[in-house]
Amino acid sequence: MPIKLIGTIILVVLVAILTGFNLSNKCTIWFFHNFENIPVFAALLGSFVAGVVITIPFTLIGRRKKEKKNSKATELTNVTPEAESDAK
Numbered sequence: 277m278p279i280k281l282i283g284t285i286i287l288v289v290l291v292a293i294l295t296g297f298n299l300s301n302k303c304t305i306w307f308f309h310n311f312e313n314i315p316v317f318a319a320l321l322g323s324f325v326a327g328v329v330i331t332i333p334f335t336l337i338g339r340r341k342k343e344k345k346n347s348k349a350t351e352l353t354n355v356t357p358e359a360e361s362d363a364k
């Protein structure tokens with residue numbers, strides 16, 4: 277546990293240092309309008325956040341389908357011998 281915490285802290289410090297060095301790098305982004313002088317780091321961070329937001333619904337839908345499939349499978353395997361004799 278402490279190793280993961282130390283690793284996370286080191287990673288956050290490295291990201292902060294790289295962000296600080298690259299704040300002066302600017303770019304122009306076109307998203308139905310020209311946005312000029314946007315820091316490159318902000319563009320990268322924005323695209324990452326957009327990817328996460330777009331991925332979340334697909335993940336939740338996939339998980340829900342998997343849960344339905346598993347619940348149907350357990351219903352079919354949980355048939356007792358008494359229920360089988362009643363069905364005949």
